[in-house]
Amino acid sequence: MTERTNGRPQHGPERHRGAVTLRRDSIPGSTADQKLLDSHHRGEWKTKDAWRALRILSEFVEGFDTLADLPSAVSVFGSARSSPDSYECELAESLGAALAEAGYAVITGGGPGVMEAANRGATEAGGMSVGLGIELPFEQGLNDWVDVGIDFRYFFVRKTMFVKYAQAFVVLPGGFGTLDELFEAITLVQTKKVTRFPVILMGTDYWSGLLDWLKRRMLDDGKINAADMDLIQVTDDVAEAVRIIVDADAANGKR
Numbered sequence: 001m002t003e004r005t006n007g008r009p010q011h012g013p014e015r016h017r018g019a020v021t022l023r024r025d026s027i028p029g030s031t032a033d034q035k036l037l038d039s040h041h042r043g044e045w046k047t048k049d050a051w052r053a054l055r056i057l058s059e060f061v062e063g064f065d066t067l068a069d070l071p072s073a074v075s076v077f078g079s080a081r082s083s084p085d086s087y088e089c090e091l092a093e094s095l096g097a098a099l100a101e102a103g104y105a106v107i108t109g110g111g112p113g114v115m116e117a118a119n120r121g122a123t124e125a126g127g128m129s130v131g132l133g134i135e136l137p138f139e140q141g142l143n144d145w146v147d148v149g150i151d152f153r154y155f156f157v158r159k160t161m162f163v164k165y166a167q168a169f170v171v172l173p174g175g176f177g178t179l180d181e182l183f184e185a186i187t188l189v190q191t192k193k194v195t196r197f198p199v200i201l202m203g204t205d206y207w208s209g210l211l212d213w214l215k216r217r218m219l220d221d222g223k224i225n226a227a228d229m230d231l232i233q234v235t236d237d238v239a240e241a242v243r244i245i246v247d248a249d250a251a252n253g254k255r
Contacts, residue, residue, distance in 0.1 A: 073105035078114025078172035092117035100127020119145035
């Protein structure tokens with residue numbers, strides 16, 4: 001039985017699956033990505049994957065159609081777990097505002113923490129604030145500062161939107177998801193799958209150990225070359241980060 005407060009049902013956690021919102025007992029035990037990739041259900045692949053392909057196509061169409069008229073934009077990544085008064089959230093909010101003032105839309109994953117701070121900064125500065133959410137078993141949906149939001153079922157569709165509509169990536173302190181976006185961006189630039197654009201790390205103290213490992217292990221072992229390290233720029237200065245992005249756009253004839 002559903003509990004009620006002041007006559008209104010208390011729905012507790014909810015799951016966003018594309019256009020669908022699920023609450024209470026309707027929340028499934030797995031996500032669409034898990035069902036697609038789970039090799040334990042091979043018997044379903046011939047009967048269900050064809051239909052999943054249509055759903056995947058519809059997500060691409062929805063994303064392309066919604067974001068096609070977006071102004072020049074920057075994708076900002078960082079932890080959903082950061083507290084609002086943390087250094088990285090304060091930095092993200094300042095960055096979002098500065099990007100908006102420079103004429104850029106700000107794209108985030110639409111969640112809490114660093115993402116919410118960047119969206120808030122952009123919105124309060126009068127800019128366009130975009131949130132690209134994802135169906136997860138433990139996150140709360142899009143934050144309140146998002147002007148244009150899309151909830152995706154599939155990570156790979158969402159990742160395409162982050163790259164396709166951004167002139168730069170700015171990466172603040174975060175966890176596995178943040179590292180995933182960082183290294184995917186670097187790989188796409190390194191392999192020339194995308195036109196070179198800035199990949200900027202902010203939070204020099206946080207990233208210093210990773211950068212040292214890249215230099216002392218990967219570079220020294222010949223797994224990457226010195227030019228690959230130049231694909232990453234590091235700063236704690238919001239004005240410098242924005243200037244890097246604006247200068248890159250100018251060099252590419254976009255400004």
